[in-house]
Amino acid sequence: MRRLNRLSIFRKNGGRRSLQFHLFTIMLFAVVPVVAATALAVWQAGEAFHTSSESRLRDTSQTLANAVEADLAGTFTSLSTLANLYASGRNTARSFEPWLDEAGTHLGGTLHVVARGLTDIGANNAAFATGLRAIEHRSRAISNLIDPASGKDARIALAVPFETAGGQLQALVFVAKPDRLVHLLQGNELEGSEFLVAVTDGTGHLVGRSRDADRFIGKPVPDWGKLQSMGSPSGLFEAVSKEGSEIMLSFRKLAGTPGWVVVVGENLDAFNARWQGPLATLALSALIAFSIALLGALWMAQRILAPVKALAAYGRGIAEGGQLSDGAHLQRSSIAEFESLRESFIAAQTELRERAEREKEIADTLTLSERRYRAVAEAGALVFWQRDRTGPVTQVTGWRELTGRSDTDAIGLGWMASVHAEDLPVVESAWAECVAKGSDVDVEARVLTPAGWKWVRARGAPIRDAAGEIVEWVGSLEDIDARRSAQARIAHMAHHDTLTGLGNRALMAKRMAEAIEAAHDGQCAALLCIDLDRFKLVNDTMGHPVGDALLCAVAARLKQCVAETDVVIRTGGDEFAVIQSASSWATASLLAAKIVKSLSDPFTLRRQSVSIGASIGVTFIDDPGIGDSELMRRADIALYAAKAEGRGQFHLFDPRMDLQRRRAPARSKPAVREKARSR
Incomplete structure (x- = not known):
């Protein structure tokens, strides 16, 4: 029991905790932030993986939407060419009706000419209405699925307007099955793909599908109301396929159509596995790394205790005025800091003397710095600044009066937040050139003040030591806003x-x-x-x-x-x-x-x-x-x-x-x- 009491980390000595207790406390302080940071990193990684999966699905829908739009645009281009040929033929009194039949068969459908009050496809036909819409708007028109209940035998009408020699507006209407217009889904490119791709018309009926197209063309798609309620041209949401499986669906509406949509779906389990798998691997790796680090810390803590006790005893001897020894009797430590501490105790008196000399040098430097600032102040500058030889600001006076922000906000690289975005590259380039050449700096830029942007001129020079090496830079900011405003007015007047x-x-x-x-x-x-x-x-x-x-x-x-x-x-x-x-x-x-x-x-x-x-x-x-x-x-x-x-x-x-x-x-x-x- 006595042995356990001596090893207890909660043992007190004269009201003070033992070294073990403090090491344990340090470990807690070290471990808690690491655990929190690891958890945050894992969470952020999960978000990144999830976002990457969503982006992949969105990019696929965008690419396929562009392809379908290009497919329809090619068909419209062919129709426009045929319409121009037809109009030309009519003007020369040649009969092009048999030629239109042949051209329509070649395209995989039928071609019809529509005018107000004139059609060969029936006045109440949806294709006729599409032609009239093209005439009325003087632009290309496309219908939704005609008679979707007929399934794969449903039709789609495309119309382009043209003008006859007599000035009458007519429309050339192409009526065909959906698979003749949406070629992208009929090839072999999407066979075996992990994605389910489909095209719907503006009423939610399937125009084309990469799987079982003949079975589902003309059928209404599930979750169409959810898609419409989003009220945006593109989006991402969970849905159910026609086969009844849960999918993650990305959609994008097609330009130039009456609400047609390209949808790309991926099995929900496969979608989640794409981002959850790497996340689980990352979390497991983080846990293993943390466990190894914790065990290593415990081992190192045990190695620290023995030499620290010896150093503590040696320190008490120095504090009590005992004769200093060379410390050869102390147990040497493989830890560089403890070995350095042992040597430092021996050189304590020398170090104190050297510290006093350094403090005197610092006092002299501060006196010189005060004289510099007094000289700059007498020149009437707005802000006085001091930078080390590599560039970061080490001291500034007057920044609050100029910008409304505290002087400490300008320390380091904080001053850059108040410089105009267009002027910041110029300032950085000028400063880099001066540092490289060791020359004076003189650059103008706009700085944000409570009254708005103000032009200032930054001037400074390097301070060199006795050997000619640059030890710091000092300078000031001057108000040149009135001069720059006058220059701008003169340039405008010219x-x-x-x-x-x-x-x-x-x-x-x-x-x-x-x-x-x-x-x-x-x-x-x-x-x-x-x-x-x-x-x-x-x-x-x-x-x-x-x-x-x-x-x-x-x-x-x-x-x-x-x-x-x-x-x-x-x-x-x-x-x-x-x-x-x-x-x-x-x-x-x-x-x-x-x-x-x-x-x-x-x-x-x-x-x-x-x-x-x-x-x-x-x-x-x-x-x-x-x-x-x-x-x-x-x-x-x-x-x-x-x-x-x-x-x-x-x-x-x-x-x-x-x-x-x-x-x-x-x-x-x-x-x-x-x-x-x-x-």
Whole structure:
């Protein structure tokens, strides 16, 4: 019993716990965080494995949805080609009906022509309704499953509109079985796959299926209501297959269809096994590793006790003023720290003397640092900073006054949280270069303050020791916000019209050069030259103040017409220009028509209604070999053509216009423009 009492970890000695007790306590402190961290890591790993399984299922549904959409798009493309051929044949009075029958048979279905009040498939047929929908919306149309109760004999109708020579809108309707339209599920690619893949129409009936397609086509799918209630184009949920097995189902709705859906399902047990298996292995590995670590800690604790007791006795002898020995009688320890402790006791007096000398050096360093900060303060800086030779901030003063955050928040790399994201790479690059070269740092950046972003200038220099080695960096932040704001205003004024706030000719030249350079990559932009109709009359009769107000109102309407990527320019007087990016014949025509319509609406200026108009000339920036002067000339030619046709017109440049203009009798530009303005 006495022996057990001596070994008890709860034994006290003079009111103090034994060494065993403290070792046991240390082990508890070490083990509890490890256990908690291990549990958290296992839980997070489980979440990651589960998320990975879900992502795999979502990616599969996305890939198959893209494939089905491409499949349907190919069929629509074929129908559009046949519709154009049919329309051409009708215009030349050739009979294409037998040819349509042959083409429909080749595609695996039947082809029909539908017009309002005219069809060969029955006025109440769903395929006829699909054709009418295509005509009404002037776009492609696809039906849901027709007569789903007939199973694999159900049909689907696809329709594309076309215009006859007489201007009548008709539709070419292709009626076929689902397996002729959804080819993806009919091949061998999905045979033996772990996934169940299906396509449903907008009413929840099966259009195609990778397993037992003939058996289930036309049947309603289980859990269709659950899918619809999610109200999103894609999602993931547990469902039941037609065979009655539980599956994890990922779905994605198909674009351009009346609610068709591609679904990909995986057996729920297989889905869970994919993430639960690795999780169980990880948990078991963590448990084994923890057990080994705990046993090792207990073994090491026993090895610690013997040399520590000897060191404690030796320490008591030093504290009681006994004669210091070389410690040779002490039991040596294989633990480096305890051996170092034994040697440290012997060198205690020397260490105390050296520590006093170091404290004196620190005091001298602090005095020098105080002088530095006083010198910087007299220069009127906002923030004083000090960094070690590798970069992290070690001391800062004034950070709270500048940013509203405490000075300690800037220590280390904490200051980076207050630097603007666009300026942070510049600051880091400048600092890295200065550290590498050992040179002064001078960089400007925006810092977040309670009043918003403020421009500051960071300047600093390295501090070197007697050997010339850098020991630290010191510097300050200065307020340069007023100077940067003035520079920004000057830059804006250099590229913008003072009256309307639109870009001026300098900005136009810059954007034209960018558009011409982009033409090297195959990009196309459009240049629209706009000339106001009847502006001179308004300006002369109502006065220049009204004329100026009218120009500002025109500028406002132009900015409302264009996209964010387009730029509006006032080239002078009542002349404007627009550079439209990512342009085409259709988009440029739509924009020109939109501008003509917008500027033709009356303006209300000083309680008076003023009506003007606009004429527009358009040319395209798609050839990098054509310069800005030639592009302006072409747009001007197109503008003259629009003026010649009357007010409120736009015209796209055609090389033949240039040829006709050269052959026409010589006429000065002012005369042509004045004649056009008078219209």
